[in-house]
Amino acid sequence: MDELQLYTYIAVFGSFGLYFAIAWWARAGSTSEFYVAGGGISPIQNGMAIGADWMSAASFISMAGLIAFLGYGGSVFLMGWTGGYVLLAMLLAPYMRKHGKFTVPEFISDRYYSKTARIVAVICLIIASLTYIIGQMKGVGVAFSRFLEVDYGLGLGIGMGVVWVYAVLGGMKGITYTQIAQYCVLIFAYTIPAVFISLQLTGNPIPQLGLGSTLADGSGVYLLDKLDMVVTDLGFKEYTTDNLGGTLNMFAYTLSLMIGTAGLPHVIMRFFTVPSVQAARSSAGYALVFIALLYTVAPAVGAMARLNLMSTIEPAAGQNLEYEQRPQWFKDWEKTGLLKFEDKNGDGKIQYVADAKTNEMVKVDRDIMVLANPAIANLPNWVIALVAAGGLAAALSTAAGLLLAISSSVSHDLMKGVFTPDLTEKNELLAGRIVMTISILVAGYLGLNPPGFAAGTVALAFGLAASSIFPALMMGIFAKKMSGTAAVWGMIAGIGITMLYVFQHKGIMFIPGTSFLGGMEPNWFFGISPNAFGAVGALVNFAVAFAVGKVTGPAPAHIQQLVESFRIPRGAAVAAADH
Amino acid sequence: MENNNAYWRDNLRLIVICLAIWFVVSFGFGLLLVEPLNAIRIGGYKLGFWFAQQGSIYTFVALIFWYSSQMNKLDKKHNVEEE
Numbered sequence: 001m002d003e004l005q006l007y008t009y010i011a012v013f014g015s016f017g018l019y020f021a022i023a024w025w026a027r028a029g030s031t032s033e034f035y036v037a038g039g040g041i042s043p044i045q046n047g048m049a050i051g052a053d054w055m056s057a058a059s060f061i062s063m064a065g066l067i068a069f070l071g072y073g074g075s076v077f078l079m080g081w082t083g084g085y086v087l088l089a090m091l092l093a094p095y096m097r098k099h100g101k102f103t104v105p106e107f108i109s110d111r112y113y114s115k116t117a118r119i120v121a122v123i124c125l126i127i128a129s130l131t132y133i134i135g136q137m138k139g140v141g142v143a144f145s146r147f148l149e150v151d152y153g154l155g156l157g158i159g160m161g162v163v164w165v166y167a168v169l170g171g172m173k174g175i176t177y178t179q180i181a182q183y184c185v186l187i188f189a190y191t192i193p194a195v196f197i198s199l200q201l202t203g204n205p206i207p208q209l210g211l212g213s214t215l216a217d218g219s220g221v222y223l224l225d226k227l228d229m230v231v232t233d234l235g236f237k238e239y240t241t242d243n244l245g246g247t248l249n250m251f252a253y254t255l256s257l258m259i260g261t262a263g264l265p266h267v268i269m270r271f272f273t274v275p276s277v278q279a280a281r282s283s284a285g286y287a288l289v290f291i292a293l294l295y296t297v298a299p300a301v302g303a304m305a306r307l308n309l310m311s312t313i314e315p316a317a318g319q320n321l322e323y324e325q326r327p328q329w330f331k332d333w334e335k336t337g338l339l340k341f342e343d344k345n346g347d348g349k350i351q352y353v354a355d356a357k358t359n360e361m362v363k364v365d366r367d368i369m370v371l372a373n374p375a376i377a378n379l380p381n382w383v384i385a386l387v388a389a390g391g392l393a394a395a396l397s398t399a400a401g402l403l404l405a406i407s408s409s410v411s412h413d414l415m416k417g418v419f420t421p422d423l424t425e426k427n428e429l430l431a432g433r434i435v436m437t438i439s440i441l442v443a444g445y446l447g448l449n450p451p452g453f454a455a456g457t458v459a460l461a462f463g464l465a466a467s468s469i470f471p472a473l474m475m476g477i478f479a480k481k482m483s484g485t486a487a488v489w490g491m492i493a494g495i496g497i498t499m500l501y502v503f504q505h506k507g508i509m510f511i512p513g514t515s516f517l518g519g520m521e522p523n524w525f526f527g528i529s530p531n532a533f534g535a536v537g538a539l540v541n542f543a544v545a546f547a548v549g550k551v552t553g554p555a556p557a558h559i560q561q562l563v564e565s566f567r568i569p570r571g572a573a574v575a576a577a578d579h
Numbered sequence: 580m581e582n583n584n585a586y587w588r589d590n591l592r593l594i595v596i597c598l599a600i601w602f603v604v605s606f607g608f609g610l611l612l613v614e615p616l617n618a619i620r621i622g623g624y625k626l627g628f629w630f631a632q633q634g635s636i637y638t639f640v641a642l643i644f645w646y647s648s649q650m651n652k653l654d655k656k657h658n659v660e661e662e
Binding site for chain 2: 067072074075078079082083085086089090091094208211212213214222223224225240241247250251254255276277278281282284285288289292295296299564567568569570
């Protein structure tokens with residue numbers, strides 16, 4: 001076993017031991033503790049837990065790599081995945097906390113006085129959460145197999161076992177405390193390499209400032225100017241202005257991610273765990289502070305990784321790296337098939353240019369950038385091991401949060417709420433744990449045999465949440481006359497059109513060859529990519545709900561009173577019609 | 580009841596102000612006005628690029644805390660804070 005592998009075992013198993021210990025210490029005894037941690041989590045603790053819950057393998061492993069290759073276009077992820085918290089803090093969280101129930105479908109059912117609404121909400125929630133979780137399980141499998149050097153399937157199996165133990169035993173109380181630990185692990189793992197690399201390149205230890213500084217090589221050239229120059233010389237688009245499919249697409253993409261963020265049930269659920277309405281507002285702020293720590297470092301990680309990659313391959317103009325002299329990390333990632341070189345002109349050197357005909361780096365998978373970054377920059381092995389532990393913490397914590405959202409919606413909303421109302425608390429807990437186990441198996445199975453998932457999965461999860469759940473919740477609070485029937489039709493129309501658009505272009509459940517009108521760009525509605533379509537779906541949801549609302553007339557008086565009670569922090573919420 | 584309506588109106592006004600700022604820093608400065616703003620530089624950052632990848636996020640954080648503190652004041656002013 002070499003040094004790197006030893007450090008990786010220590011970092012990964014050390015951090016897992018910690019999570020298990022915490023899950024055991026904080027295991028849940030009641031439904032209230034299982035779902036909402038007994039409502040006794042402070043805003044700062046909750047903010048950290050939301051941070052870990054929110055920042056998944058997509059944020060940790062994928063995002064900076066995407067930014068490295070998209071440049072300015074990558075801003076959609078930065079703004080989209082943070083701006084949603086502003087919407088949450090002002091439009092949803094405090095009022096839903098005031099309502100004081102366990103789950104999102106429960107809120108929808110009370111507000112829209114309808115079991116149909118509850119069932120539709122559960123279905124939307126399960127589709128959005130399960131698609132999201134499959135991506136996480138896949139990330140867990142890839143990270144385990146790469147760093148523990150085991151088979152992908154075995155890596156996935158280990159990951160499933162770990163998630164099962166602390167999600168099933170601990171419930172929300174255990175998850176909240178383990179997520180606090182996971183946040184600490186993942187933020188250290190992310191920022192430490194960034195600080196080192198920023199120091200190396202610019203002499204400034206703060207990556208956010210380093211990105212705007214001059215290079216430390218004495219040339220006095222700004223890092224971003226250098227990067228622009230390097231990439232445009234090789235025929236790529238200018239880093240700081242390269243936009244992603246035009247302004248309208250970027251606009252819709254950002255908006256879709258923002259409202260998707262505010263509509264994802266595993267994030268909203270977190271606001272049920274705080275003790276008061278005031279705490280719900282400030283929790284969103286603390287959550288965003290902890291998230292912003294990573295999100296403002298990510299652009300520096302992306303830009304610096306790109307610059308390091310470029311200067312490794314071509315240290316000075318025209319002096320390309322000999323393939324035989326390539327560094328160890330290059331060889332390691334070649335083995336995974338995610339990095340590929342093809343000597344097209346037969347000169348034994350690596351040419352990396354934009355023109356596909358002469359480009360010899362035939363595959364540079366964006367997802368390897370964050371994991372490969374410390375090695376590219378020649379950082380010590382313990383830093384690389386830390387990144388492995390961080391990536392796993394990010395993937396596992398999000399998977400656990402999503403599993404909890406799914407299990408509570410099935411056991412609490414469908415079983416207790418609709419089909420078997422006389423379920424005892426003990427049996428409900430048991431049902432919740434069984435549903436979690438089944439969900440892990442389903443997600444693991446789909447992660448083992450991914451039907452071409454990955455990027456499309458995340459887009460669909462956000463699009464679905466944006467087009468179904470967010471509008472229903474927002475209208476439930478801000479449009480007090482909105483009727484139940486109107487909201488149900490709004491949700492169905494919003495999620496329906498979004499699924500239609502995504503599947504039309506990407507294939508039914510992403511299976512290649514089943515896209516019924518062809519997946520090509522010329523067919524995009526106003527040039528909006530399927531990933532960005534959730535914003536349009538949300539508009540359709542609002543429009544349909546208001547139109548149907550005109551026909552059905554306003555919600556009954558006792559529901560309007562209920563809405564008024566959400567809006568005021570003081571006093572208990574007026575009990576909805578007993579259901 | 581009257582008091583509760585006044586509280587809600589004040590809240591809505593505050594939300595509109597916050598969301599206007601939210602929109603301007605991200606969709607405005609970061610997307611729609613990015614080209615003219617890129618003519619201005621702070622250090623190595625083009626200003627439009629900075630708003631898209633840094634400035635908008637800092638503003639979001641500040642906005643939530645500001646909203647939250649203003650709401651705490653409104654809760655007291657209208658006497659609707661939690662007991």
